[in-house]
Amino acid sequence: MKATTIVDTTGVEIRDGERHEFPRPAGETVNHPDAWKLVAMGIAKPADEECLARCDQWAAKRGKPLEQCMAEAFHAHVRTRAGIHPEDFEKFDRGEITGYNPDGSFKPGPNAKSENHGGIIVVDE
Amino acid sequence: MAKVKCKGTVLQQDIASTLTDIAQIISIELPEAENETYEADTLDNSGAGIPYELTGRTEGGSVSFEMFFDPALAGHQEFTDKLTTPADDSYKIIFADSGTTEWAFTGSGVSLGGTVDLADGLKANVTIKVDGIVTYPT
Numbered sequence: 398m399k400a401t402t403i404v405d406t407t408g409v410e411i412r413d414g415e416r417h418e419f420p421r422p423a424g425e426t427v428n429h430p431d432a433w434k435l436v437a438m439g440i441a442k443p444a445d446e447e448c449l450a451r452c453d454q455w456a457a458k459r460g461k462p463l464e465q466c467m468a469e470a471f472h473a474h475v476r477t478r479a480g481i482h483p484e485d486f487e488k489f490d491r492g493e494i495t496g497y498n499p500d501g502s503f504k505p506g507p508n509a510k511s512e513n514h515g516g517i518i519v520v521d522e
Numbered sequence: 523m524a525k526v527k528c529k530g531t532v533l534q535q536d537i538a539s540t541l542t543d544i545a546q547i548i549s550i551e552l553p554e555a556e557n558e559t560y561e562a563d564t565l566d567n568s569g570a571g572i573p574y575e576l577t578g579r580t581e582g583g584s585v586s587f588e589m590f591f592d593p594a595l596a597g598h599q600e601f602t603d604k605l606t607t608p609a610d611d612s613y614k615i616i617f618a619d620s621g622t623t624e625w626a627f628t629g630s631g632v633s634l635g636g637t638v639d640l641a642d643g644l645k646a647n648v649t650i651k652v653d654g655i656v657t658y659p660t
Contacts, residue, residue, distance in 0.1 A: 407541040408539055418612075438537060455596070458594070477544070478543055482529050482548070483589075483590050497527060497529045501527045
């Protein structure tokens, strides 16, 4: 089963009891029995019929078109990659924040409406 | 020297030989790794203290985390899959410090439990046994 990565990732294998990491850039095709899971995780797209069929099953279970499921999975990946805490998911989804500054305050997103301090959004009355 | 914030920390797991981020984690407990020692007291020890010696081995400990659990999410199903089909796997913790310091480790077995509470979201607690020792940065 094959899937092609759409973001830069890190490949990993355990050989002879040793852990080996290697760069897996966007556009690389992964041939693995679980490759469809990379699509479900939002970091790859199906690259053969077998993977596409398994991804269609996954989308059917969710009751949505595959393209929508993949778009939602990619959004979730970006959110997780940014390390967004579950309590801030809604702010991220609304585009109010994109992540956290070193001091813990929010990095403002395109829809940021207000100044924020120390993780608390302060709304001007 | 810096106080590193916890928000932004990522735990990754191996899916299809690719490190992928685990979603919806609330907190992570780092492994309590410990040098193995043995009690080395002798009858002719005149001191009150109990001496210990190193065996040269280190217990790697376990990594535990709590997450809002989505039983339909592929990344979360990976843990229930590991219960039905046990296998060693690779993991990595990426801290939210300026250098995005990484702790990589191999997991040898997982445990998974959870909480269904009227007043809270569905949560799961996962523990991963560290095989050997975490690859700590030096």
